[in-house]
Amino acid sequence: LNRSAGYDVDQAAGTISFDSGVPMAKASTIAAEAGLTGLEFALAIPGNIGGAIWxxxxxHGGEMVAITTSITLxxxxxxxxxxxVADAGFSYRESRFKGPEGxxxxxLGAKVALTPGEPDLIKSHLEEIRRWRREHQPLGIPSAGSVFRNPPGELSAGALIEAAGMKGVRIGGAEVSEMHANWILNRGGATAAEIRALHDACRDAVKAKSGITLATEIAFIGEFAA
Incomplete structure (x- = not known):
């Protein structure tokens, strides 16, 4: 399915239909080239349209539920x-496709509704996001992006992990990023078990320090030792 990366732009209607395999970063530039705003946030998200719907x-203040009108299954x-989209069961980082129902x-794909915008302003917004990512995220090092969801309140998951003293902590080839504590990096040869162990260590450290139990944003597939 990731090889299915077609798309159809209806500029007059302000909609774009994407196949599930379209990379999110590419989707943001497709929208920008069509003079449509509302999908700039996708530039910062690794993965494809299908995973973003899932x-x-x-x-950066945007999410799929705000722009998606329909999903093809x-x-x-x-x-x-x-x-x-009303039948997708969307909530914060959740959809019905994550549970038994889905x-x-x-x-297979999704249609999004966007707003006509000034091309120069859209490009400027995209460049701001690129700059922010370079300054705040460990790009170029293998990772799965954000590991935990941000809890309610002002403190982000990354800030809580940092406050718990976990920045730079390493288990095998897995390491908590020094740049963004909510990212676990593969520094070379990291196993899934090592990443899971470091995830658990971060969760436990935050719970001990702040009393907050962080919810996992990534998905672990298969069986892991307790």
Missing amino acids: ANAGA LRADGTEVEIP GGEVI
Whole structure:
């Protein structure tokens, strides 16, 4: 499915239909080139449209639920169906596709509704996001991006992990980023078990320091030792 990376721009309607395999960064530039604003936040999100729908991904004040109008699915019986966004069960970093209800569904694509904008302003916004990422995120080092969801309140997950003294902590090849504490990096040969162990150590340290239990944003697949 990640090889399915087509898209269709309806500039008059202000909509773009994306296949699930379109990279999020590419989607943001497609919208910008069409003179449509509202998808700039996608530039900062690794992965593709399908994964962004699955997670209701967001960044820089935007998220998929705010722009998506419909989602195309392949059901377990082989039928293809388009559902309205209201049926997606979106909430903060959640969708129905994460739970048992969506276990037999494959996300084929999505349609988003955007707003006509001034091309120069859109490009300027994209450049601001690029600059912010260079300054605040450990780009170029293998990672899965943000590990924990931001809890309610003013303090981010990264700030809580840093306050708990976990910046730079390493287990095997996995390391908590010195630049952004909510990123776990693969410094070379990190195993899934090492990343999981470092994730658990960060969660436990934050709980001990602040009393807050961080919720995981990434997904661990398979069995892990307790």
